[in-house]
Amino acid sequence: MPSVTATWRDYLELTKPKVVLLILLTAVVGMYMAPTDTVPLKVLIIATIGIGFAAGGAAVVNHVVDQKIDAKMARTFKRPVATGKINNTRAILFATFLSVTSMVLLFTFINPLTAILTFFGLVGYAFVYTMYLKRATPQNIVIGGLSGAIPPLLGWAAVDGYGGEIHPHALLLVLIVFVWTPPHFWALAIFRRDEYAKADIPMLPVTHGIEFTKLNIVLYTILLLFAGLLPYLVGMSYLIYLVSSSILGLIFLYYAIKLKYSEDRKIAMDTFKYSIYYLMLLFVALLVDHYFPITLASL
Numbered sequence: 316m317p318s319v320t321a322t323w324r325d326y327l328e329l330t331k332p333k334v335v336l337l338i339l340l341t342a343v344v345g346m347y348m349a350p351t352d353t354v355p356l357k358v359l360i361i362a363t364i365g366i367g368f369a370a371g372g373a374a375v376v377n378h379v380v381d382q383k384i385d386a387k388m389a390r391t392f393k394r395p396v397a398t399g400k401i402n403n404t405r406a407i408l409f410a411t412f413l414s415v416t417s418m419v420l421l422f423t424f425i426n427p428l429t430a431i432l433t434f435f436g437l438v439g440y441a442f443v444y445t446m447y448l449k450r451a452t453p454q455n456i457v458i459g460g461l462s463g464a465i466p467p468l469l470g471w472a473a474v475d476g477y478g479g480e481i482h483p484h485a486l487l488l489v490l491i492v493f494v495w496t497p498p499h500f501w502a503l504a505i506f507r508r509d510e511y512a513k514a515d516i517p518m519l520p521v522t523h524g525i526e527f528t529k530l531n532i533v534l535y536t537i538l539l540l541f542a543g544l545l546p547y548l549v550g551m552s553y554l555i556y557l558v559s560s561s562i563l564g565l566i567f568l569y570y571a572i573k574l575k576y577s578e579d580r581k582i583a584m585d586t587f588k589y590s591i592y593y594l595m596l597l598f599v600a601l602l603v604d605h606y607f608p609i610t611l612a613s614l
C-alpha cells in the first residue's frame with residue numbers, strides 16, 4: 316500500500332468533475348426550459364447539488380469497479396483507486412455519502428419524480444453500464460448513454476415534476492444527449508483503441524474495427540443534426556437556437572467526415588474535444604434562445 320496520503324483533490328477527481336459540470340449544465344438548462352415563470356432559487360441550488368452528487372457518486376463507484384481496467388490503460392492508470400492512494404472502503408464510503416445525500420435532498424426538498432429518475436441515472440451508470448454493459452457488448456455506451464442523457468429531464472422534473480408527469484419536450488433534450496453520446500465516445504475510443512483492446516473491453520473499434528466505427532460516427536452525427544432541429548420544429552425553441560444548432564451540427568458533421576476519410580488518429584481526438592464544445596454550446600443556445608425568442612414573424 317503506497318504511503319502517500321490522499322487529499323481532497325483525489326476525492327474530487329473520483330467524482331469526474333468536468334463530466335459532472337457538463338451534466339449539470341444540461342440539468343440547469345432543463346430547469347429553465349420547463350414551462351414555469353421562474354426557477355425558484357431553492358430548486359436551482361438543491362436540485363443542482365442533488366443531481367451533481369448522484370452523478371459524482373456514480374463516478375466514484377465506477378472508479379472502484381473499474382480499478383483493474385483503469386490500472387491497465389495509460390489514460391487512467393494514475394487514478395486514485397487504481398493506484399491504491401484511496402482504498403476501496405474509503406471510496407465506497409464516499410460514494411455512499413454522495414448518493415444518500417443526493418437522495419435525501421431530492422426526496423425531501425424537490426419531488427419524488429426527480430429523486431426516482433436520478434436514482435435510475437445513478438444505477439444505470441454505476442451498475443448497469445459499469446458492471447455489466449461495458450464488459451458485455453460494443454453497444455455498451457449506446458444503452459448506457461441513457462443515464463448520461465437523463466439530466467435535462469431531471470432538471471425539468473425538479474421544477475415541473477410535482478404532478479409526477481414527464482413533459483415530452485424534456486424527452487427531446489434527453490434524445491439529443493442520447494444521440495450525441497456515441498459519436499462523443501467512439502471518437503475517443505478510436506484514439507484509444509489499442510488500450511481498450513489491451514484491457515479486453517469490447518468497445519466498437521476493438522470488436523468491429525476502426526472503419527466501421529467511423530461510419531457509425533458519421534451516421535450518428537447525421538441523426539444528431541436532425542435531432543438538434545426538433546426543439547425548433549416542435550415550437551419549443553426559436554431562431555437563435557435553430558441557427559446555432561444547425562451551425563454546431565454541421566461543424567460536428569464536418570469533423571466526422573474528416574475523421575472518416577483520414578488515417579490520422581489525432582483527428583479522432585479533435586472530434587472528441589469538439590463533441591464537448593458542441594453539447595455545451597447547444598445547451599447555452601437553448602437557454603439564450605429561451606430568453607430572446609426571435610421568430611421569423613418578429614424579424
Ligand code: HEM
Pocket residue numbers: 333334337338341390455456457459460461462463464492496499500503591594
Ligand atoms: C455512456 C456515456 C459516456 C461515455 C462512455 C463517455 C466517455 C468518456 C470518456 C472515456 C471520457 C474520458 C476522456 C479522457 O479522460 O481523456 C470522457 C470525457 C468527457 N465526457 Fe464523456 N462519456 C459519456 C457521457 C458523457 C456525458 C453525458 C457527458 C456530459 C453531458 C460527458 C461529458 C464529458 C466531458 C466534459 C469529458 C471531458 C472530461 C475531462 O476532460 O476530464 N460525457 N467521456
Ligand SMILES: CC(C)=CCC/C(C)=C/CC/C(C)=C/COP(=O)(O)OP(=O)(O)O
Pocket residue numbers: 331334366369370371373374377381391433436437438440449462463465466469
Ligand atoms: C444523473 C446521473 C446520476 C447520471 C450519471 C451519469 C454519468 C456520470 C455519466 C457519465 C458517463 C461517463 C463519464 C462515462 C465514462 O465511461 P467510462 O466510465 O467507461 O470511462 P472511463 O474509462 O474514463 O472510466
